Amino acid sequence: MAKEQKKKEDGFEQLEGALTSGEQFVEKNQKMIVNVIIGIIVIVAAYFGYNRFISEPKATEAANQIYGAQSYFERDSFRLALNGDGNVLGFIEIIDKYGSTPSGNLANLYAGLSYLYIGEYENAIKYLKAFSSDDLLLSNMAIANIGDAYMQLGDYKQAASHYQKAAASKANDFSTPMFLMKEGLALEQAGDYAGALKSYERVNREYPNSSEARDIEKYIERAQLKAK
Numbered sequence: 001m002a003k004e005q006k007k008k009e010d011g012f013e014q015l016e017g018a019l020t021s022g023e024q025f026v027e028k029n030q031k032m033i034v035n036v037i038i039g040i041i042v043i044v045a046a047y048f049g050y051n052r053f054i055s056e057p058k059a060t061e062a063a064n065q066i067y068g069a070q071s072y073f074e075r076d077s078f079r080l081a082l083n084g085d086g087n088v089l090g091f092i093e094i095i096d097k098y099g100s101t102p103s104g105n106l107a108n109l110y111a112g113l114s115y116l117y118i119g120e121y122e123n124a125i126k127y128l129k130a131f132s133s134d135d136l137l138l139s140n141m142a143i144a145n146i147g148d149a150y151m152q153l154g155d156y157k158q159a160a161s162h163y164q165k166a167a168a169s170k171a172n173d174f175s176t177p178m179f180l181m182k183e184g185l186a187l188e189q190a191g192d193y194a195g196a197l198k199s200y201e202r203v204n205r206e207y208p209n210s211s212e213a214r215d216i217e218k219y220i221e222r223a224q225l226k227a228k
Contacts, residue, residue: 062098065089066107078114095127105131109142121149136170144179151186160186160195177203177210184219188226197223 068088072081084090089097091111098104112128115121128146133139147162163183167176184199200219203212 058098059101059103062094062101062103065098066091066094066103066110069094069107069110073110073114076117078118082111082114095130105133109133109138112142113145116145116149119152121152124149137172137175140166140169140175140179144175144182147182147186151182151189156186156190160190160192173207173210177207177212180207181212181219184223188223193223193227197227 066089069081069084069091072078072085072088072090080088080090082090082092084093091107091114094107095104095111098107108127108131112124112126112131115124115127125146128142128149131139131142133142143162144166147159147166150156150159150162160183163179163186167179167183180199180203184196184203187193187196187199197220200216200223203210204216204220207213
């Protein structure tokens with residue numbers, strides 16, 4: 001019995017090492033997706049700011065003001081993006097002045113992401129929750145990033161809940177497997193290995209051609225070993 005237990009432990013340690021690169025890929029993949037989404041956001045902001053709300057001077061002004069903060073965000077100058085530089089308004093001031101406009105709403109998303117990237121996770125959650133969108137892809141990305149913030153705070157159940165919510169809406173080959181993967185990792189951290197196994201098996205079964213599915217058998221095996 002002791003030899004069998006030792007064998008399982010050795011096998012688990014080997015899996016841990018093998019999975020490191022896979023988990024790093026998930027994080028890199030998320031960054032890529034966020035950058036793509038940011039490009040979509042700019043288009044959405046331009047549309048709502050200049051077309052649908054062109055007759056509203058405040059909305060048009062907000063759409064003009066947000067570009068400077070967006071520029072800082074794109075250069076990873078997140079504190080300047082949040083607070084401005086004395087000439088360019090930051091996202092926080094844009095929210096205060098133009099919160100009722102589409103650009104003011106969009107600034108909530110940017111502010112939440114900025115706080116997430118500088119490690120102020122409570123603020124990240126606050127602003128990401130304030131963002132709303134009829135575009136389910138954007139909405140789900142915000143929800144998943146709330147999950148990331150909870151993950152960093154060590155609240156793995158809340159993290160898993162948000163990843164699950166993001167994965168359940170507007171399923172697609174682009175982001176859903178990533179959300180499921182993150183859900184599985186969060187559930188493992190929460191000690192719910194059976195739940196994690198289900199998430200990994202969904203990736204394997206429903207999204208076999210996704211990037212996340214490349215090493216999914218290793219994650220499935222790890223969850224199976226832990227669940228025993």
